[in-house]
Amino acid sequence: MSDVGPADSAAPAGRSRLPERPPLSQPRSAGSRSSQQPALGLLGLLLVIPVAVALAIGLGGDGSIRVLAPLVTFSLPLVVMIAFWWEDWPGTRLRSSWAGWADTVLICAGAIVLTGAGQTLAGRLDPGALFDPSPGPGHVPTFPATMPLAGLAFVAMLEITLVGEGWPLRRLRPLVAGPIAVAISWAVAIVGYVTVVQVESPAGSDVIARDGPLPGAVLGATLVLIGAWQVLCFVVWRGWPFVTVASRAARLTIAHVTVIGGGIVSYLVLRELLGLTPSRIAALSGCFVAAGLLFGMLFEGWLGNLSPIVERAALLLATLALAALLAVGLQAIATRAMHLTHSAADDWVGHATLNALAIAIILHVAVGRRWPFPHPAAQAPRTSSSGASGSVDV
DSSP states (O other): OOSOSOTTOSOGGGSSOOOSSOGGGSOOBTTOOOTTTTHHHHHHHHHHHHHHHHHHHBTBHHHIIIIIHHHHHHHHHHHHIIIIISTTTTGGGSOHHHHHHHHHHHHHHHHHHHHHHHHHHHTOOOHHHHTOSOOOTTSOOOTTTTHHHHHHHHHHHHIIIIITTTTTGGGSOHHHHHHHHHHHHHHHHHHHHHHTEEEOOOTTOOOOOEEOSEEHHHHHHHHHHHHHHHHIIIIISTTTTGGGOOOHHHHHHHHHHHHHHHHHHHHHIIIIISOOOHHHHHHHHHHHHHHHHIIIIITTTTTTTSOHHHHHHHHHHHHHHHHHHHHHHHHHIIIIISOOOHHHHHHHHHIIIIIIIHHHHHIIIIISTTTTSOOHHHHSOOOOTTSOOSOBOO
16 A cells, blocks of 8 residues: 555555555645655656556557556456555565566456456457457447546545545444445445436447436546545645544545545536537546545655645645646647547547556556565554554644
Protein backbone atom coordinates (compact mmCIF):
# COMPACT_ATOMS: atom_id res chain seq x y z
CA MET A 1 0.00 0.00 0.00
CA SER A 2 1.18 3.50 0.60
CA ASP A 3 4.39 3.88 2.52
CA VAL A 4 2.99 2.22 5.62
CA GLY A 5 3.84 -1.08 7.27
CA PRO A 6 6.99 -3.17 7.15
CA ALA A 7 8.18 -4.02 3.70
CA ASP A 8 8.99 -7.60 4.63
CA SER A 9 5.63 -8.63 6.14
CA ALA A 10 5.19 -12.30 5.41
CA ALA A 11 1.40 -12.47 5.42
CA PRO A 12 -0.31 -9.30 6.58
CA ALA A 13 -3.65 -10.56 5.30
CA GLY A 14 -3.48 -13.33 7.86
CA ARG A 15 -3.66 -11.06 10.90
CA SER A 16 -6.90 -10.75 12.81
CA ARG A 17 -7.69 -7.09 12.17
CA LEU A 18 -6.75 -4.21 9.91
CA PRO A 19 -5.94 -0.70 11.18
CA GLU A 20 -8.98 1.41 11.97
CA ARG A 21 -8.72 3.20 8.62
CA PRO A 22 -6.49 2.78 5.53
CA PRO A 23 -3.02 4.15 6.34
CA LEU A 24 -3.03 6.01 3.00
CA SER A 25 -5.63 8.41 4.41
CA GLN A 26 -4.16 8.66 7.91
CA PRO A 27 -2.94 12.16 8.81
CA ARG A 28 0.85 12.25 9.09
CA SER A 29 2.64 13.36 12.21
CA ALA A 30 3.61 17.01 12.28
CA GLY A 31 6.95 17.63 10.58
CA SER A 32 7.04 14.15 9.07
CA ARG A 33 8.90 14.99 5.88
CA SER A 34 10.43 11.94 4.20
CA SER A 35 14.19 12.33 3.99
CA GLN A 36 14.17 10.12 0.89
CA GLN A 37 11.94 12.44 -1.10
CA PRO A 38 11.93 13.73 -3.78
CA ALA A 39 14.74 11.39 -4.86
CA LEU A 40 12.63 8.29 -4.20
CA GLY A 41 9.78 9.63 -6.31
CA LEU A 42 12.10 10.56 -9.16
CA LEU A 43 13.58 7.07 -9.12
CA GLY A 44 10.07 5.65 -9.20
CA LEU A 45 9.38 7.56 -12.41
CA LEU A 46 12.01 5.35 -14.07
CA LEU A 47 9.56 2.45 -13.68
CA VAL A 48 6.26 4.33 -13.75
CA ILE A 49 6.77 6.09 -17.08
CA PRO A 50 7.66 2.99 -19.18
CA VAL A 51 4.68 1.08 -17.75
CA ALA A 52 2.39 4.03 -18.42
CA VAL A 53 3.64 4.39 -21.99
CA ALA A 54 3.13 0.69 -22.65
CA LEU A 55 -0.45 0.84 -21.38
CA ALA A 56 -1.20 4.08 -23.20
CA ILE A 57 0.06 3.16 -26.68
CA GLY A 58 0.85 -0.55 -26.50
CA LEU A 59 -1.92 -1.39 -28.98
CA GLY A 60 -1.87 1.94 -30.76
CA GLY A 61 -4.05 4.89 -29.79
CA ASP A 62 -7.44 3.51 -30.74
CA GLY A 63 -6.55 -0.10 -29.94
CA SER A 64 -5.35 0.78 -26.45
CA ILE A 65 -8.59 2.63 -25.73
CA ARG A 66 -10.81 -0.19 -26.96
CA VAL A 67 -8.94 -3.15 -25.46
CA LEU A 68 -6.72 -2.02 -22.59
CA ALA A 69 -9.03 0.64 -21.10
CA PRO A 70 -11.79 -1.85 -20.17
CA LEU A 71 -9.32 -4.45 -18.90
CA VAL A 72 -7.48 -1.95 -16.70
CA THR A 73 -10.67 -0.34 -15.38
CA PHE A 74 -12.16 -3.71 -14.42
CA SER A 75 -8.90 -4.55 -12.63
CA LEU A 76 -9.02 -1.50 -10.35
CA PRO A 77 -11.25 -2.94 -7.59
CA LEU A 78 -8.80 -5.85 -7.36
CA VAL A 79 -5.89 -3.42 -7.13
CA VAL A 80 -7.63 -1.65 -4.24
CA MET A 81 -8.37 -4.98 -2.54
CA ILE A 82 -4.79 -6.24 -2.75
CA ALA A 83 -3.20 -2.92 -1.82
CA PHE A 84 -5.49 -1.63 0.92
CA TRP A 85 -7.30 -4.69 2.27
CA TRP A 86 -4.83 -7.53 1.80
CA GLU A 87 -1.83 -5.22 2.26
CA ASP A 88 -0.09 -6.65 -0.82
CA TRP A 89 -0.73 -10.28 0.10
CA PRO A 90 -0.14 -12.86 -1.41
CA GLY A 91 2.95 -11.20 -2.89
CA THR A 92 4.30 -10.58 0.60
CA ARG A 93 4.85 -14.34 0.96
CA LEU A 94 7.56 -14.09 -1.69
CA ARG A 95 10.88 -12.28 -1.90
CA SER A 96 10.52 -8.52 -2.37
CA SER A 97 11.81 -8.78 -5.94
CA TRP A 98 8.90 -11.10 -6.83
CA ALA A 99 6.13 -9.75 -4.58
CA GLY A 100 4.84 -6.98 -6.83
CA TRP A 101 5.07 -9.10 -9.96
CA ALA A 102 3.10 -11.93 -8.36
CA ASP A 103 0.36 -9.55 -7.25
CA THR A 104 0.29 -7.96 -10.72
CA VAL A 105 -0.14 -11.34 -12.41
CA LEU A 106 -3.04 -12.09 -10.05
CA ILE A 107 -4.58 -8.71 -10.86
CA CYS A 108 -4.22 -9.30 -14.62
CA ALA A 109 -5.91 -12.68 -14.38
CA GLY A 110 -8.73 -11.22 -12.33
CA ALA A 111 -9.11 -8.35 -14.78
CA ILE A 112 -9.77 -10.77 -17.64
CA VAL A 113 -12.37 -12.63 -15.57
CA LEU A 114 -14.15 -9.45 -14.47
CA THR A 115 -14.06 -7.94 -17.97
CA GLY A 116 -15.63 -11.15 -19.24
CA ALA A 117 -18.33 -10.81 -16.57
CA GLY A 118 -18.96 -7.23 -17.64
CA GLN A 119 -19.11 -8.28 -21.27
CA THR A 120 -21.67 -10.95 -20.39
CA LEU A 121 -23.84 -8.33 -18.71
CA ALA A 122 -23.48 -6.05 -21.74
CA GLY A 123 -24.57 -8.78 -24.16
CA ARG A 124 -22.90 -12.17 -23.91
CA LEU A 125 -19.50 -13.66 -23.21
CA ASP A 126 -17.38 -13.17 -26.32
CA PRO A 127 -13.75 -14.03 -25.44
CA GLY A 128 -12.33 -13.08 -28.82
CA ALA A 129 -13.76 -9.57 -28.58
CA LEU A 130 -12.01 -8.98 -25.26
CA PHE A 131 -8.71 -8.53 -27.09
CA ASP A 132 -9.89 -7.31 -30.49
CA PRO A 133 -10.22 -3.53 -30.96
CA SER A 134 -12.52 -4.02 -33.97
CA PRO A 135 -14.35 -7.33 -33.54
CA GLY A 136 -16.95 -6.55 -36.24
CA PRO A 137 -20.65 -7.49 -36.45
CA GLY A 138 -22.02 -10.28 -34.31
CA HIS A 139 -19.63 -9.62 -31.42
CA VAL A 140 -19.71 -7.75 -28.09
CA PRO A 141 -17.02 -5.04 -27.98
CA THR A 142 -16.16 -4.07 -24.43
CA PHE A 143 -15.61 -0.40 -25.24
CA PRO A 144 -17.59 1.70 -24.57
CA ALA A 145 -20.50 -0.56 -23.53
CA THR A 146 -18.91 -1.98 -20.37
CA MET A 147 -17.06 1.13 -19.20
CA PRO A 148 -19.93 2.55 -17.05
CA LEU A 149 -20.13 -0.78 -15.20
CA ALA A 150 -16.37 -0.87 -14.61
CA GLY A 151 -16.29 2.76 -13.51
CA LEU A 152 -19.19 2.28 -11.11
CA ALA A 153 -17.49 -0.72 -9.50
CA PHE A 154 -14.21 1.14 -9.01
CA VAL A 155 -15.73 4.33 -7.61
CA ALA A 156 -17.93 2.27 -5.26
CA MET A 157 -14.84 0.35 -4.12
CA LEU A 158 -13.04 3.60 -3.30
CA GLU A 159 -16.10 4.91 -1.48
CA ILE A 160 -16.09 1.78 0.68
CA THR A 161 -12.32 1.68 1.19
CA LEU A 162 -11.23 5.31 1.55
CA VAL A 163 -14.27 7.54 1.97
CA GLY A 164 -16.09 5.06 4.21
CA GLU A 165 -12.83 4.04 5.94
CA GLY A 166 -13.72 0.40 5.22
CA TRP A 167 -16.28 0.47 8.03
CA PRO A 168 -17.57 -1.94 9.25
CA LEU A 169 -15.73 -4.49 7.10
CA ARG A 170 -12.32 -3.63 8.56
CA ARG A 171 -13.43 -5.45 11.72
CA LEU A 172 -13.21 -8.70 9.75
CA ARG A 173 -10.12 -10.64 8.76
CA PRO A 174 -8.53 -9.02 5.68
CA LEU A 175 -8.88 -12.13 3.49
CA VAL A 176 -12.62 -12.04 4.13
CA ALA A 177 -13.20 -8.28 4.17
CA GLY A 178 -11.49 -7.56 0.84
CA PRO A 179 -13.61 -9.88 -1.33
CA ILE A 180 -16.75 -8.71 0.44
CA ALA A 181 -15.86 -5.11 -0.42
CA VAL A 182 -15.35 -6.10 -4.06
CA ALA A 183 -18.67 -7.97 -4.08
CA ILE A 184 -20.53 -4.97 -2.64
CA SER A 185 -18.95 -2.62 -5.17
CA TRP A 186 -19.98 -4.95 -7.99
CA ALA A 187 -23.51 -5.23 -6.65
CA VAL A 188 -23.79 -1.44 -6.63
CA ALA A 189 -22.35 -1.29 -10.15
CA ILE A 190 -24.71 -3.91 -11.55
CA VAL A 191 -27.78 -2.25 -10.07
CA GLY A 192 -26.69 1.12 -11.42
CA TYR A 193 -25.82 -0.30 -14.83
CA VAL A 194 -29.14 -2.06 -15.42
CA THR A 195 -31.35 0.69 -13.99
CA VAL A 196 -29.66 4.01 -14.73
CA VAL A 197 -27.27 3.72 -17.68
CA GLN A 198 -28.26 4.37 -21.26
CA VAL A 199 -26.31 2.09 -23.61
CA GLU A 200 -26.34 2.37 -27.38
CA SER A 201 -25.74 -0.83 -29.31
CA PRO A 202 -23.22 -0.42 -32.16
CA ALA A 203 -24.72 -1.41 -35.49
CA GLY A 204 -24.55 -5.17 -36.02
CA SER A 205 -23.14 -5.90 -32.56
CA ASP A 206 -24.64 -8.14 -29.91
CA VAL A 207 -24.49 -5.41 -27.26
CA ILE A 208 -27.83 -5.05 -25.47
CA ALA A 209 -29.24 -1.54 -25.86
CA ARG A 210 -30.45 0.00 -22.60
CA ASP A 211 -32.69 3.03 -22.27
CA GLY A 212 -31.69 4.26 -18.83
CA PRO A 213 -31.99 7.96 -18.03
CA LEU A 214 -28.25 8.66 -17.95
CA PRO A 215 -26.01 8.28 -21.04
CA GLY A 216 -22.91 6.23 -20.38
CA ALA A 217 -20.60 9.11 -21.32
CA VAL A 218 -22.30 11.44 -18.83
CA LEU A 219 -22.11 8.88 -16.04
CA GLY A 220 -18.49 8.14 -16.91
CA ALA A 221 -17.48 11.80 -16.71
CA THR A 222 -19.31 12.20 -13.39
CA LEU A 223 -17.61 9.10 -11.98
CA VAL A 224 -14.17 10.41 -12.94
CA LEU A 225 -14.98 13.69 -11.19
CA ILE A 226 -16.04 11.79 -8.07
CA GLY A 227 -12.74 9.93 -8.34
CA ALA A 228 -10.93 13.28 -8.52
CA TRP A 229 -12.58 14.35 -5.26
CA GLN A 230 -11.65 11.00 -3.70
CA VAL A 231 -8.02 11.45 -4.70
CA LEU A 232 -7.86 15.06 -3.53
CA CYS A 233 -9.41 14.48 -0.12
CA PHE A 234 -8.08 11.02 0.72
CA VAL A 235 -4.74 10.75 -1.09
CA VAL A 236 -3.41 14.27 -1.56
CA TRP A 237 -4.91 15.66 1.67
CA ARG A 238 -4.95 12.32 3.53
CA GLY A 239 -8.52 12.49 4.78
CA TRP A 240 -8.71 16.22 5.49
CA PRO A 241 -11.02 17.93 6.33
CA PHE A 242 -13.07 14.92 7.44
CA VAL A 243 -10.48 13.65 9.94
CA THR A 244 -11.27 16.67 12.10
CA VAL A 245 -14.75 15.26 12.82
CA ALA A 246 -14.63 13.03 15.89
CA SER A 247 -17.92 11.17 15.44
CA ARG A 248 -17.55 8.35 12.93
CA ALA A 249 -21.19 8.51 11.85
CA ALA A 250 -20.99 12.24 11.19
CA ARG A 251 -17.53 11.98 9.61
CA LEU A 252 -18.49 9.28 7.12
CA THR A 253 -21.81 10.92 6.25
CA ILE A 254 -20.15 14.27 5.58
CA ALA A 255 -17.37 12.59 3.58
CA HIS A 256 -19.73 10.62 1.33
CA VAL A 257 -22.00 13.62 0.71
CA THR A 258 -19.05 15.91 -0.01
CA VAL A 259 -17.25 13.58 -2.39
CA ILE A 260 -20.27 12.35 -4.35
CA GLY A 261 -22.00 15.72 -4.28
CA GLY A 262 -18.77 17.46 -5.24
CA GLY A 263 -18.42 15.24 -8.29
CA ILE A 264 -22.00 15.87 -9.41
CA VAL A 265 -21.82 19.63 -8.88
CA SER A 266 -18.45 19.78 -10.64
CA TYR A 267 -19.95 18.02 -13.66
CA LEU A 268 -22.87 20.45 -13.80
CA VAL A 269 -20.51 23.43 -13.64
CA LEU A 270 -18.17 22.10 -16.32
CA ARG A 271 -21.00 20.94 -18.59
CA GLU A 272 -23.70 23.57 -18.17
CA LEU A 273 -21.65 26.68 -17.42
CA LEU A 274 -18.43 26.01 -19.36
CA GLY A 275 -19.99 23.90 -22.12
CA LEU A 276 -17.40 21.11 -22.02
CA THR A 277 -18.32 17.75 -23.54
CA PRO A 278 -18.46 14.68 -21.27
CA SER A 279 -15.38 13.21 -22.97
CA ARG A 280 -13.41 16.42 -22.39
CA ILE A 281 -14.55 16.56 -18.76
CA ALA A 282 -13.43 12.95 -18.24
CA ALA A 283 -10.07 13.69 -19.86
CA LEU A 284 -9.38 16.77 -17.72
CA SER A 285 -10.52 14.98 -14.58
CA GLY A 286 -8.26 12.06 -15.44
CA CYS A 287 -5.32 14.45 -15.65
CA PHE A 288 -6.15 15.72 -12.16
CA VAL A 289 -6.43 12.18 -10.78
CA ALA A 290 -3.06 11.16 -12.22
CA ALA A 291 -1.38 14.34 -10.96
CA GLY A 292 -2.90 13.87 -7.51
CA LEU A 293 -1.67 10.29 -7.27
CA LEU A 294 1.79 11.35 -8.38
CA PHE A 295 2.14 13.95 -5.61
CA GLY A 296 0.07 12.08 -3.02
CA MET A 297 1.63 8.65 -3.48
CA LEU A 298 4.80 8.67 -5.58
CA PHE A 299 6.16 11.80 -3.86
CA GLU A 300 4.38 11.17 -0.56
CA GLY A 301 5.82 13.15 2.34
CA TRP A 302 7.94 15.45 0.17
CA LEU A 303 6.43 18.60 1.70
CA GLY A 304 5.81 17.14 5.15
CA ASN A 305 8.06 19.71 6.84
CA LEU A 306 5.60 22.48 5.99
CA SER A 307 2.66 23.38 8.19
CA PRO A 308 -0.45 21.32 7.30
CA ILE A 309 -2.27 24.30 5.79
CA VAL A 310 0.68 25.34 3.64
CA GLU A 311 1.34 21.73 2.61
CA ARG A 312 -2.26 21.20 1.48
CA ALA A 313 -2.28 24.47 -0.47
CA ALA A 314 1.05 23.65 -2.12
CA LEU A 315 -0.07 20.14 -3.04
CA LEU A 316 -3.32 21.43 -4.54
CA LEU A 317 -1.50 24.04 -6.64
CA ALA A 318 1.11 21.50 -7.75
CA THR A 319 -1.62 19.01 -8.67
CA LEU A 320 -3.54 21.61 -10.70
CA ALA A 321 -0.38 22.74 -12.48
CA LEU A 322 0.67 19.21 -13.40
CA ALA A 323 -2.87 18.35 -14.48
CA ALA A 324 -2.85 21.34 -16.83
CA LEU A 325 0.51 20.27 -18.28
CA LEU A 326 -0.72 16.72 -18.78
CA ALA A 327 -3.91 17.94 -20.45
CA VAL A 328 -2.07 20.18 -22.91
CA GLY A 329 0.78 17.77 -23.60
CA LEU A 330 -1.27 14.61 -24.03
CA GLN A 331 -3.88 16.38 -26.15
CA ALA A 332 -1.11 17.57 -28.46
CA ILE A 333 0.30 14.04 -28.71
CA ALA A 334 -3.13 12.61 -29.47
CA THR A 335 -4.05 15.10 -32.19
CA ARG A 336 -0.67 15.85 -33.78
CA ALA A 337 1.39 12.70 -33.31
CA MET A 338 -1.36 10.07 -33.24
CA HIS A 339 -3.75 11.95 -35.57
CA LEU A 340 -6.84 11.12 -33.51
CA THR A 341 -10.09 13.05 -33.85
CA HIS A 342 -10.96 15.44 -31.02
CA SER A 343 -13.45 12.99 -29.51
CA ALA A 344 -11.04 10.06 -29.80
CA ALA A 345 -8.24 12.28 -28.49
CA ASP A 346 -10.23 13.03 -25.34
CA ASP A 347 -10.90 9.32 -24.86
CA TRP A 348 -7.19 8.59 -25.25
CA VAL A 349 -6.13 11.33 -22.83
CA GLY A 350 -8.55 9.88 -20.27
CA HIS A 351 -7.14 6.41 -20.86
CA ALA A 352 -3.51 7.59 -20.76
CA THR A 353 -4.01 9.30 -17.41
CA LEU A 354 -6.52 7.06 -15.62
CA ASN A 355 -5.65 3.63 -17.00
CA ALA A 356 -1.95 4.13 -17.73
CA LEU A 357 -0.20 6.74 -15.58
CA ALA A 358 -2.47 6.41 -12.54
CA ILE A 359 -2.43 2.61 -12.47
CA ALA A 360 1.36 2.57 -13.01
CA ILE A 361 1.80 4.78 -9.92
CA ILE A 362 -0.52 2.62 -7.82
CA LEU A 363 1.16 -0.60 -8.91
CA HIS A 364 4.63 0.75 -8.16
CA VAL A 365 3.86 2.32 -4.77
CA ALA A 366 0.86 0.46 -3.37
CA VAL A 367 1.39 -3.03 -4.81
CA GLY A 368 5.11 -3.29 -5.65
CA ARG A 369 6.12 -1.30 -2.53
CA ARG A 370 8.50 0.80 -4.65
CA TRP A 371 10.71 -2.17 -5.51
CA PRO A 372 13.64 -2.15 -6.34
CA PHE A 373 14.14 1.11 -4.45
CA PRO A 374 14.27 1.36 -0.62
CA HIS A 375 10.84 1.28 0.96
CA PRO A 376 10.41 4.15 3.46
CA ALA A 377 8.53 1.92 5.91
CA ALA A 378 11.56 -0.31 6.27
CA GLN A 379 13.38 2.58 7.93
CA ALA A 380 10.40 4.24 9.65
CA PRO A 381 9.55 3.75 13.33
CA ARG A 382 6.93 1.11 14.02
CA THR A 383 3.48 2.56 14.62
CA SER A 384 0.64 1.44 16.80
CA SER A 385 -2.28 -0.54 15.43
CA SER A 386 -4.28 2.65 14.96
CA GLY A 387 -1.60 4.07 12.70
CA ALA A 388 -0.60 6.88 15.04
CA SER A 389 2.98 7.76 15.85
CA GLY A 390 3.62 11.05 17.48
CA SER A 391 1.40 14.09 17.41
CA VAL A 392 -0.86 14.68 14.44
CA ASP A 393 -1.65 18.20 13.27
CA VAL A 394 -4.54 18.58 10.86
